[in-house]
Amino acid sequence: MNFRTPAVRLGLLPAGIALALVPSFASAQEAASGTTDLDRISVTGSRIRGANMETQQPILTMTRESLEKQGFSSVADVLNNLTSAGSPAISRSDSLSSGEDVGGAYVDIRNLGAQRTLVLMNGKRLGATTSGLQDLSQIPMSAVERIEVLKDGASSIYGSDAIAGVVNVITRKNVDGGEVNVYFGQYDKGDGDNQQYSMTLGATGERGSLTLSAEYAKQDPVWAKDRWYSRDGGKGPNSTTADWSAVSQNGSWCNPTQVDCTDTDTAVWKTLNPGGNPNNPNDYHQITGAEYANSNEQMSLLTGVERKSLYINGTYDFTDTISLNTDVLYNERNTFQQIAGYPYQSTSFETPLSADSAFNPTAVNGVGGQDVDFRRRLWEVPRTTDSQLKTLRFAPTISGYFELAGKSFDWDVGALWNRNESIKTQRGDMSLIGSQQALGASFINAQGVAQCGTAANPIALGDCRPWNPLLPYGVAGQGSLADQDLQDFLFPTYTTRGVTKTTSFTANLSGSIVALPAGDLGFAVGVEHRKEEGSYVPDAFAQSGMSTGLGQKPTQGEYDLNEVYLELNVPILADMAFAKELTLNVASRYSDYSNFGGTTNSKFGLTWRPMDELLVRGTYAEGFRAPTIADLYGGLSSSFERYIDPCGTTAPGSVAGNGPCSAAGVPANYVQLGQAGEVCGTLPCQSGDQFISGANPNLSPETSKSKTVGLVWSPRWVQGLDVSLDWYRYEIKDMIIADSVDRILRDCYVLGDSSRCDGIVRAADGHISALTYGTANLGSMETEGYDLGVKYRLPELGIGQFNIDWQTSYLAKYDESAQNAAGDNIMIGRVAQDALFRVRSNLAVNWALGDFGVNYTARYYSGMNEDCIAIGCTDPDRIANGEAAPLRKTGSNTFHDLQVSWKAPWDATIALGANNVFDHKGPLMYSAPNSSFAYYGGFDIGRFLYMKYTQKF
Known part of the structure; x- marks a missing residue:
């Protein structure tokens, strides 16, 4: 950067203009104390440039110096530590989470949901997933200069998603010299190693600068078995084995020659005696709670994360009044999660152990047996997911200024190309095609080896491997799941791919129109064209439903929009008694979407300074969030939901035996059943069957209204003290939410709305074996609170x-x-x-x-x-x-x-x-x-x- 150019002397830093496309002003504390930083002409929350403007909304700024004093090593960890931040959308402890967003790091301001907090990098949108979540792990910590958090609705300035607030991560530029950082940490238990290495190099010349920052970071997983609250796997007091899964790694079966295995009241499930012969039905005993599966023994408590980043910023002054600023970012993020082997239940997939299997204990010498239902957790092959996200971002901006009729005007024209490519590699879900063959007819061949097929019609070992699901984990024998060849046959590797693209072009103009008695009337006007594209294509097995994994269908869609905005900053009074300043800020933005049409959102802000040390501010803002690609065009997916069945006799407010429950064939004495057909010990209880959910192409945008009123006080008689107090209130309507299982069941069985019963399927014993539901504009919420900040030097x-x-x-x-x-x-x-x-x-x-x-x-x-x-x-x-x-x-x-x-x-x-x-x-x-x-x-x-x-x- 040439510090002798007139542009810099006037405080119109081209790089600063490009870094945010959104001007803003000094922090509230600086405003209250009367200080002004002339170089900092761009602050999140306004597009009107002017170093003498005061803040009119609650903005929190974290400098690089303050970030270095914390023990956190990522942007997401820093932001989630803010008192105004809600719970992260998907934490590293959400080991059971699945889907496109897993592996990312997100921030949620005001507890309104991460999809309602807009994240910017140098004033331009961060690339989002098809569900609208913006992954903060794309941003290397070494490249961060400061972070600004606007805790107020800002759709009039930034458009969709800025309902709760805006996070603007501003990166380093104009670095002259170099810096190397090393970070290493671990828990005192010796696990969870966290290492990070970064290097930043920069050079400045007469007319430009170049800054490069490279970073490598790795956080090892932590295992559930190594922490006090998760090692025993229970959720009740003292974490007793009563909460372990009846689908055990020891395997169990019900002998159809002795009891009716379809009757949950009389069925007896048996497991092999230690040292017993798996082909002898007398070598089994009834399974006990102590032999159930503690799935937490195999689960990761915190997912592992590995990141590689390269960030480059370049600036160049073409002339004294025209400059170029360019950001290039490449980031590769890999995460690893593991959960316990799948709880396989033959009845869920209609894959019993064949009567003709060499391992069927009801057969005598492989003859005269009956099909056997069994349960077996696939302990030998835990379910693992490696999630990789590659981000490529290019954001050039040309900016400048000119003078007309004695007034200075700033302009910029910018573009953004952001591409996220995700690849998820999963293993541990069994192929149902393979299990049907492995559990089918088999025999012991002349070499004493179990082989699929029959002696008269054998199937080559390379084409099929027989499986004995009754052989417990750790017990050797033919058909053991520990056999590598059998694992290779039954457990394919699944690959899911996704791509999202954000393309935008912007043009902005700001300056002052006329001089009013209290100061210049400032304005900003601009246009933006943006296109969002996204696809998420699950593996063919997941799409076909021919595996034990959750079924998914592809998500694919796109939309584009055109926007125009106008912002005015109107000084009303200045330098008067009880009115050192009185300023009105008005902004409005019109957005025209290709998929649902147009929307207009406005914002009004008022700043009043009755005396030098006291600032009073207030805002009223309209906001909206457009439906995402996944909301509109998402494919069907399945999950094991937790719910309370009102037709169950143990449900709070039970309606067991009423008309709708009876019409659905639910026995009057029905007690809700969960996984493995076991009676639910606690409610809500997780289903043992997959429920189906999907998108809705007819969704409309969410709308919001937010209000804030705040005080910033910097008393002259206490130098270095700044106190701020802000009140906020948000109202959101037409929220896009998944139509919950509990809501559907209540509508159908409690309220008697028969139209809500269509997607519910019940088995003969009364339990819900299938349910289909989608998303809708059904939600609304209201929140209110206060933020207090005290800084004292x-x-x-x-x-x-x-x-x-x-x-x-x-x-x-x-x-x-x-x-x-x-x-x-x-x-x-x-x-x-x-x-x-x-x-x-x-x-x-x-x-x-x-x-x-x-x-x-x-x-x-x-x-x-x-x-x-x-x-x-x-x-x-x-x-x-x-x-x-x-x-x-x-x-x-x-x-x-x-x-x-x-x-x-x-x-x-x-x-x-x-x-x-x-x-x-x-x-x-x-x-x-x-x-x-x-x-x-x-x-x-x-x-x-x-x-x-x-x-x-």
């Missing part, structure tokens, strides 16, 4: 410099639409449930003396509540909305972090630290919020120790 003392940063978020209201027993639509309060914390608070204290520094942080979470049926209820008699609503309540939690740093004489910085230094443990949460285990997925899972080394040159 104490006067420098002889013992060093102290800085205090205290950020607190208070959730006063979080209501979602639901139906009560009478079928009325009501709003259900959910504060303190599902990790919707009433209070989140972070207190950071930083001390520096010479070359030494210490940073201490306390992270506070208020207590949580969860629904309960019979497990650990602390409020079993609670009534809400006229219905029984028992609760289990847990206490608050505080995690403490500590980092000690030293600036070495050779221009290096060495830091040692610990997150959760006191090894605090959160409570058991049987509802498993944001996790696949009985623990909140956002809590620390142990003491994490780390070291950081930074070398500059």
Whole structure:
């Protein structure tokens, strides 16, 4: 960059213009204290350039210096630590999650959902999945200069998805020199190794600059068997074996020659005696709870992540008034997750052990047997998923300024090409084609080897391998699933591919129109054309349904849109008594979508400064979120859902035996059945059958209204103190949600709406064997709360410099639409449930003396509540909305972090630290919020120790 050009002297940095396409102003604290940074002319939340503008909305800025004082090594971890951030959409603890989005890292502002927080990189959209989630792992930490978080609706400025707020990650540029960073950490239990290596090089010349940042990061998985709350696999008090799966790795079968195996009340399931002969029916005993499967022994608690990134920024001044800024990013992210071997039940796939199998214990010398139903967890081959995402991003912008009639105007023209390519490689789901053959007729050949087919019509060993599902895990023998050749025959590798593309072209013009008595009337106007394309194509086995995996169909679609916006900043009063400033900001944006038409969204902001040290601000904003490609064009997918069957006698508010239940053939004494046809011990209970869900091409956009009012106070009599308090309220309507299983069952059986019963299929014993449902604009929600920020830089003392940063978020209201027993639509309060914390608070204290520094942080979470049926209820008699609503309540939690740093004489910085230094443990949460285990997925899972080394040159 040429620092002698007139453009820079006027504070019109071309690189700064291009880095955001969205101008913005100094932080609220800077505004309140009357300071102004002339170089920082671009801040998230407004497109009007002007270094003398004050902020009119709540913006939180995290500088690179502040990021380095934390013990987090990724952009996602930093953002999810904000008190205003909700639970991540898919945490690393969601081992059971599947689909395109798994493996990514997301942020959720205000608990409104990650798809309602817009993420920008240098002011331009981050590429999204077909479901609209924006993966923060695409952004290398080494390339980050600062992060700005707008905690307010901004659809009038940025368009769709900016309902809850905007995260703008601004990258480094104009670097002159080099920097190398090394980060290594692990839990004090010796697992979860986290290593990160990065290098940043930069050079600046007379008319341009070039900055390169390369990063490699790897986080090893942590296993469920190695943590106290997950090792035993239970969800009840003391994690007893009663919660283990009846589908055991030991295998079990029901002898049809002795009992009616279709009758769940009389069926007896037996497993092989130690050292027993699997062909002798007398060598089996009834399986006990101690022999059930603890699936957590094979599951990853935290998924493993590996990233490779390369970021390049280049700037060039063509003239004193025209400049080029270009960003290029390549990122490759790989994640690994493992869950226990599949719980195979022959009745689910109509694949019994054939009467003609050499391993059928009801046959005598392979003759006269009966087909045998069995259960066998495929323990020898755990289910693994390797998810790879490759991102290629190119974002050039040409910007400049000109003068006309004595006024200065800024312009920029930019483009964005972002391509995400995902490849998921999965293994551990059995081929049903293979299992049908392996469980079919087989015999012992002349060489004493089990072979498919019959002696008269054998099948070559290369074409089929017989399987004995009654042979327990770890027991050798013919047909053992430990045999590598049998595994190769039964377990193919599945590959799913996806591609999403974002293409946009923008043009913006800003400046001042006329001079008003209180200042210049500022404006910004611009246009944007954007196209979104996406496809997600599951493996052919998944599409055909011929495997034990969840069935999926392809997602493929595209849409484009044209947008135009206008923003005005109107100074009303200035330098008057009780009105040092009074400014109105108005913005409106019209968006025309190819798939649903047009929408207009506006925003109004007011800034009032009655005195120099006090700022009052308020906003009112309309917002929207367009349906995503997956919402509109997604293929069918299947899942094992948790639900409460109102026709079951143990269900709260049971309607067992009423007309709709009887008409569906449900016995009056029916008790809800779960996996393996076992009676559900707790509710809601997970289905043993796959339910089907899909997209809806007739969806309309979600709409929202948000309001904020805030104060920023910087008293003159306490130098270095800034206090901010903001109130917010959001209302969202027409939310795009999956039509829940519980909602369908209530409509059908409780409310008697027969039209809602069409997709429900029940088996002869009464349990729901299949259900099909989709998405709809059925949801609405309201939330309200407060953000308090206190920053205090104490006067420098002889013992060093102290800085205090205290950020607190208070959730006063979080209501979602639901139906009560009478079928009325009501709003259900959910504060303190599902990790919707009433209070989140972070207190950071930083001390520096010479070359030494210490940073201490306390992270506070208020207590949580969860629904309960019979497990650990602390409020079993609670009534809400006229219905029984028992609760289990847990206490608050505080995690403490500590980092000690030293600036070495050779221009290096060495830091040692610990997150959760006191090894605090959160409570058991049987509802498993944001996790696949009985623990909140956002809590620390142990003491994490780390070291950081930074070398500059």
